[in-house]
Amino acid sequence: MLVGVWTTGTVADAENSLQELKQLAETAGSVVLEGLIQRRQRPDPATYIGSGKAEELRDVVAATGADTVICDGELTPGQLRRLEEIVKVKVIDRTALILDIFAQHAKSREGKAQVELAQLEYLLPRLRGWGGNLSRQVGGRAAGGVGIGGRGPGETKLELDRRRIRERMAKLRREIASMSTTRETKRARRQRREVPAVAIAGYTNAGKSSLLNRLTGAGVLVEDALFATLDPTVRRARTPDGRLFTLADTVGFVRHLPHQLVEAFRSTLEEVSDADLILHVVDGSHPDPESQIKAVREVLAELNATHIPEIVVINKADVADPDTITRLTRREKHSVVVSARTGQGIDELLAAIERDLPRMDHEVRVLVPYRRGDLVARAHEEGEILAEEHTADGTLLHARVPAALAAELRRCAVPEKVGAGAERPA
Known part of the structure; x- marks a missing residue:
């Protein structure tokens, strides 16, 4: 059962947001039975949708047999708890849903560690128990003869859970830091060789991996699902004039991307912030690409x-509405229209990259x-050959x-008989 609160924008915006939540839920493996949108100025601080709407939701849940309610927003621990008490089934928010999808799709060791860290950061304030009023006091003789006031009930299960989570988070941060060193070393090597870097960024399921495959033949997994790519892929490609550059596929973005994920995936997303050029891929067939x-x-x-300079790549031109394409190209002056599936517009994109x-x-x-x-070979690989004569x-x-x-x-140039206009070594 999906629930959304419509606070700003048009009814079409609210419906698009709920439609995206439906896609997210289906990607996570859920079967969506029904959706409900409530119009209000701001989410209710107690139950997110207000007590009357919460009771209506409870009746719909009972009638449909739904076992989970997914809310289109990030709920506070109190809102989650009170809404669950009313509807009598499990309640999760958009952030928890995205984290669950990430957990399913993480393949590499670093990806799994990043997702687990984000999940633990989300879980920590939502642990339930007696609250934080009981400190880690020990009872009886173990108190060391402190006397009255020094004998507590001992460390509660909630405190124990919180301590274990914090310890696990600290360990994960250390692991991610050590694993990101390898990528930083590779990136530094590329920068030292002055190979320009291009990053493919964009909304989830916009066709970034398809575009990478089309440009480089990388053979990256392409799937019609949200967040199919979590682990960054870096491949080499060449411009039409033969210049070498690297192309990095990155994790897809989404509206209200949880800040825990941005933080946890910061080392992965550095491929974007360190790039010389960003290919911003947009799904031209989406109802609201703007x-x-x-x-x-x-x-x-x-x-x-x-x-960082940006080229807006309007993808899926083979299935997009021509009016939408025209509107986007008018709005985004520095844009190229392509279809990664058919190859349409790829030559124009390579020319724009060049x-x-x-x-x-x-x-x-x-x-x-x-x-x-070997130096001539490196010049071919790393540079741009303007003329060559044997x-x-x-x-x-x-x-x-x-x-x-x-x-x-x-340094190694031949000083004698240098051709016209050739440089002599210093």
Whole structure:
């Protein structure tokens, strides 16, 4: 049973939000029986939907045989408890539902640790028991002769649970920090080689993984489900002029993405904040793509990534309404319309990436001896070849390359018989 509170916007916005909650519930493995929307200025502080609506909800739950109520918002521990007391079935909120989906889809060790940390952060204030008024006092002789006032009932089960959760959270944070070191090392290596980085970001199920596969042939899992991708995938690709860049697929965003997840997945989401260019993928076939764009940009702002150049990639053009595509392209001036499924618009997207990627700022003209063919190969791999000619003394190379490689090429360049306009070593 789905429940939403409509506080702002139009009735269509409220229905779209509940429809998305239905998709989330189905992704988590639930069967949705019915949905209910209440119009009010703000959620009720006691029961989220008000006592009268809560009793109406109880009757609908009894009539349909629903065993769970899912609320379209984050509920306080008190709201959850009071609503459960009225409807007599399990009540969960949107945050708990998203965390459950993440838990089902996490595959890597780091992904599982990140999800568990987010779940524990959500669970900690929602543990139920006598409250926090009983301290960790011990009773009887173990009190060490403290006397009157020093003999308590001992550590309650609630306190014990809270302590264990905090200890587990501290351990998970240490593990995530150690695991993120590997990614940071790889990222630092790419930055040292000055390989430009492109991050694919966007709303969940917008087609990010399909686009990565289309651009690189990565073979990443593509599934018509929310949050099918949790573990970031980084692949190499080339622009039409041959320049190498990396392309990173990231976890999908969603409206009201729980802050626990943004924090727990911060090391994963750094692929976005460290990128040179963001491909912001939008589902052109969605009934309200503008709200998805807004939600993604809110998360990008949380990650301090709003300063990074962005190309809006309007995906699913093969099934989208042409009027929606026209509206989006008029609104988003720097956009490309594509279909990752059919390949439509991919050449235009690659041309846009080539235009917006930072260029290598070290241009060299050197005669490289044939024994240093490894440097020529690196120039092909890491840089942009402008001209190449094979002479009797070596390979005459005109290229834009990273600073470190430019220095190496100049050091080993053949000083005699250098071709016209070629650089002599310092």
